[in-house]
Amino acid sequence: MSIAARFVPDATPLDRAAFPITERWVYCNHASVGPLPRVTRDAVAAVLDAQMRDGCAGILDVEAHLEAVRAETAAAIGARADEIAFMRSSSDGAIVVANGLDWREGDEIILCDNEFGANAYPWLNLRDRGVTVRFIRAPERMTAEVLERMRTPRTRLVAVSYVSFLDGYRHDLAALGAWCRRHHVLFAVDAMQGFGYLPLDVREWQIDFCYFGTAKWLLSPQGLSVVYVRDELVDRLRPALCSWRSVDHPMDFLDYAQPLVKGARRFDGATVNYPGLIGFRESLRLLCSASFQALEGHVMRLSGRLIESARRHGVTVRSDEKSGCRSGIVLLDLNGHEVEALAERAQRSHVGVTVRDSGVRVSPHGYNTLKEMDAVIGLLAR
Numbered sequence: 001m002s003i004a005a006r007f008v009p010d011a012t013p014l015d016r017a018a019f020p021i022t023e024r025w026v027y028c029n030h031a032s033v034g035p036l037p038r039v040t041r042d043a044v045a046a047v048l049d050a051q052m053r054d055g056c057a058g059i060l061d062v063e064a065h066l067e068a069v070r071a072e073t074a075a076a077i078g079a080r081a082d083e084i085a086f087m088r089s090s091s092d093g094a095i096v097v098a099n100g101l102d103w104r105e106g107d108e109i110i111l112c113d114n115e116f117g118a119n120a121y122p123w124l125n126l127r128d129r130g131v132t133v134r135f136i137r138a139p140e141r142m143t144a145e146v147l148e149r150m151r152t153p154r155t156r157l158v159a160v161s162y163v164s165f166l167d168g169y170r171h172d173l174a175a176l177g178a179w180c181r182r183h184h185v186l187f188a189v190d191a192m193q194g195f196g197y198l199p200l201d202v203r204e205w206q207i208d209f210c211y212f213g214t215a216k217w218l219l220s221p222q223g224l225s226v227v228y229v230r231d232e233l234v235d236r237l238r239p240a241l242c243s244w245r246s247v248d249h250p251m252d253f254l255d256y257a258q259p260l261v262k263g264a265r266r267f268d269g270a271t272v273n274y275p276g277l278i279g280f281r282e283s284l285r286l287l288c289s290a291s292f293q294a295l296e297g298h299v300m301r302l303s304g305r306l307i308e309s310a311r312r313h314g315v316t317v318r319s320d321e322k323s324g325c326r327s328g329i330v331l332l333d334l335n336g337h338e339v340e341a342l343a344e345r346a347q348r349s350h351v352g353v354t355v356r357d358s359g360v361r362v363s364p365h366g367y368n369t370l371k372e373m374d375a376v377i378g379l380l381a382r
Contacts, residue, residue: 013290013298014366026372029352031165031193031329031363034219036279037286044221044279062274069281070265073226076288077210078201082263083234085227086272090192092241093211093227094122094159096267097188100237105130107156110147114138116165119190123159131156141325142171144179157186162194166358168303168319168329170194177206186233192216197299197328197365199292202228209233214276217328217365219283224276229264243269287366295366299328302364302373306330309377318359332360335380346379353379 014037016022021035036044050058071081087093099122109123113135123133134150136142142160158180163170173189180187188209191200196217202210210228214220229237239260244250246266247258260266287295303326310317316333320326334342334355343355353376354361362376 010369010371012367012369013294014286016367016369018286019367022367025350025352026368026375027352028362028364028368028372028376029354030196030217030219030365031168031361032216032354034196034216034365036221037219037283039286040220040279040282043282044275047275047278059274062278063272065278065281066272066274069277072281072284072288076200076284077195077226077228078203079228080231082265083202083228083231085229085264085267086277087211087225087227087241087267087269088223088273089118089225090190090211090213091118091122092225093209094119094188094190096211096227096229096237096240097157097186097209098122098126099240101157101186102236102238103129103131103156106132106154108132108134108152108154110134110136110142110150110155110158112136112138112142112160112164114164114166115159115161116190116192118192119159119161123157141169142176144172144175147176147179151183151185155183155185157188159188160190162189162191162198162200163327163329165193165329166361167331168193168327168361168363170198170325170327172324173205173207180208181206193329194327196287197292197295199296202230214280214283218280218287219365220280221273221276224273224280227264227267229267231263234262234264234266237267239266239269241267241269245270290366298366299364300326302368302370303328303330305370305373306332306362306364306376309374310380313377313381315377315380328365329361329363331358332362332377332380334359337380342379349379351376351379 018037021027047062070084074081074084111133160171177187186208189207191210191212195212208230213225215222239246245268246260248261307317310332315335318331339355346353
């Protein structure tokens with residue numbers, strides 16, 4: 001009997017039967033790769049079958065859904081459809097902004113020094129253009145108070161992750177967005193480790209740019225990302241990846257004089273990953289049907305159970321435990337285990353976690369159960 005089969009499911013906002021991975025795994029590694037729900041896998045297969053059987057006609061039928069998916073995506077994050085672009089990865093969104101703004105020598109960007117590379121290198125790459133990247137040094141966190149202390153007349157943009165990939169620290173985006181708007185500083189958010197089980201409201205939180213891949217908490221295929229650009233800022237960005245789909249009438253192939261299409265669609269650039277897009281649509285609908293508020297509540301209960309169980313077993317919790325800072329990612333101490341040996345044990349036991357020198361990163365989702373959290377802690381018990 002697999003370890004997953006030993007647990008009687010609790011009530012979960014996502015139906016466990018929709019996730020075949022639960023048949024073999026206690027899977028708590030959504031901060032790395034999200035498993036596909038069955039309906040998502042079937043939708044992707046249908047797109048591939050359409051291309052296999054009907055070639056161009058099959059793909060044109062799939063492409064007809066593009067604008068509807070754009071509208072659904074916008075509604076889920078409090079945006080408008082013409083503020084949404086579909087690209088390849090989270091870093092593409094940061095690249096669009098970093099390479100699109102009219103930087104001046106001496107401009108400053110404020111960034112945490114523990115960002116994942118997707119939200120670091122696009123900004124660091126601007127240093128040879130005279131832009132200064134100023135780091136908030138961990139363990140200090142980005143707050144409105146820290147920004148107030150670091151701000152100078154040349155501060156142009158603040159970039160931050162909704163949730164830290166490393167230890168799950170959740171930034172107060174509403175407070176940071178209000179500070180940035182008050183000081184006329186642009187606000188860019190990598191939502192990769194937050195949106196999917198946490199709500200996201202780009203309008204309410206005064207976010208100027210937001211970007212996230214779909215293959216983690218959004219339980220979707222690899223190779224697709226969502227980029228939000230506030231409508232007032234679209235024309236301020238020079239399209240860094242301008243291509244044939246960036247113009248007003250892309251099917252007029254030889255009309256090179258035509259203008260760029262209005263809105264963030266111009267950042268789509270070229271052909272969208274249609275299998276990924278249609279798969280994402282199904283997963284997004286699944287998550288929206290459960291509601292992000294219900295998912296947040298459930299995942300917070302799971303992370304709370306992890307923390308309580310860790311304490312009972314003498315395992316140190318390396319994540320910030322304060323309620324406003326906690327997320328679906330919990331970083332636990334290795335508890336004396338060797339990294340390779342513990343990783344192999346987790347794999348052998350079919351317990352999905354990430355094991356690194358920094359600790360054991362656990363990231364459950366809306367179909368995981370409280371009892372499964374105890375199985376994770378059982379790996380670390382001595």
